[in-house]
Amino acid sequence: SQQGEEDPQALSIQEGENATMNCSYKTSINNLQWYRQNSGRGLVHLILIRSNEREKHSGRLRVTLDTSKKSSSLLITASRAADTASYFCATDAVGGANNLFFGTGTRLTVIP
Amino acid sequence: DTAVSQTPKYLVTQMGNDKSIKCEQNLGHDTMYWxxxxxxxxxxIMFSYNNKELIINETVPNRFSPKSPDKAHLNLHINSLELGDSAVYFCASSGTAxxxxxxxxEGSRLTVL
Structure with missing residues (x-):
């Protein structure tokens, strides 16, 4: 399947540190997106990176994409307690159904 | 104003019952998902509707039936509920397919007892 896989499954850091989460996928994509889910809430879109882009920034977020390795990373700099959430990558599939496939997420805990 | 709203937020029911979850979006989007x-x-993903037409129907049991009366609404009806149906169901929308x-x-947490 096209399902993405995030790594690590869980990450615990101190406030102010940087957090890096990785995502691997299986087939060619048009774009890759990252979402955040706070406990008991819906998913919120963070950033989209297209297959012809290698890096993208949004505030304290930095996303990289390596299509040759079929992987992406999400870096959150200067983390805050409010960043505590689960983070998911989502990919589509070139030539496939217009559909997003999500991984199982990385659970990030930022300790104040 | 809530962009995508679904009701109920919590649903507890017995096996064998039939239940529905409703979803509405006020974003003017053409595509909605469960x-x-x-x-x-x-x-x-379970279902996707683009402007009231089903465009994706992943391999879900036919006990699940989506209904879209207009492009702002996508409801999910579930017949003969089973224990394995317990989950959180999310409605979503996008401006493009x-x-x-x-x-x-925000999700609807379904618990089947």
Missing amino acids: YKQDSKKFLK LTGELFFG
């Missing part, structure tokens, strides 16, 4: 999130946080940004509702 996703199921299991206890391991795995999120899987070409896998753009999704806007999610």
